[in-house]
Amino acid sequence: MNVSVFIATSLDGFIARPDGDIDWLMEASQKAIGEDMGYESFMAMSDYLIMGRNSYEKVLSFDEWPYEGQKVIVISSTLKSEDIKLEGVELFSGALEDLVARLRDAKCGQLYIDGGRLIQSFLNQNLITDMTITTIPILLGSGISLFGAREHDVPLELEFSKSFPSGFVQNKYTVGQN
């Protein structure tokens, strides 16, 4: 089962500004219209989108829920099941490895792990199998980092690298043992 990250970062490694704003990504994406970064097929391959409470609340604040028809699991120890009213969205508050084991037993083929803190938690527990990272040609100088502090190296293997006329560079890495 793939436990996968698919995310964009600035060249200096930020996924959002300090307040979570992704205006810079939206603006850059205007230059990338028509370029197929593979997001839709990645999403279509994913049995579940798994996100943290921060991401969930951010997405809820949008005009429209963008994940219609996609099964979503929200990881939170503070939300309650009755807080989640959307069809296809469930809450999980246990250990991440238990969730991964459960979904593997359920014959899932791919999990899509989203959100900075949640990605770090999955990485720190050696649960991520691959990361597709699209680097946007901008330095932000501050923000929410994709990667956090770790005590051990994580060796990676480059699966592919593609660049686009927009200047976006997409690299897919598989995650080695560490």
Place this chain on the structure above:
Amino acid sequence: MNVSVFIATSLDGFIARPDGDIDWLMEASQKAIGEDMGYESFMAMSDYLIMGRNSYEKVLSFDEWPYEGQKVIVISSTLKSEDIKLEGVELFSGALEDLVARLRDAKCGQLYIDGGRLIQSFLNQNLITDMTITTIPILLGSGISLFGAREHDVPLELEFSKSFPSGFVQNKYTVGQN
């Protein structure tokens, strides 16, 4: 005149471990033997290699001075001219923009800016024109970052992107106005 960066980083943006160690880079480079990342031609194009005191002292600690035949300027406000005994190495302690102006007046074609802190200083003063960054497929978790905190976005343009069988990905960016 190009004021250029040519450097390798881990995927999480570190140019060295917290103590300056680049063992991970040396080890990864073993897999990249025979791959031409363009370092030699970049160096040959550079009129001056410009480094900070930290980098200078690090390089001095090597068995052999690796920049024989290359003109080097060390930026330091604490070193004195008499501390520098190597042929072709000079000291500069003034404003970086004055140095750049002097070398532009001297018809230099390219300056090679090296070392984490010095690169940040040049970037913060909008003096860098291009950056060739080779991303090594590893997460280190901690270390000396290539990029530091900044208050303003820096827009970049991707000039080229190349990947290598070793899994190294090299991107060259030109630096926009900010």
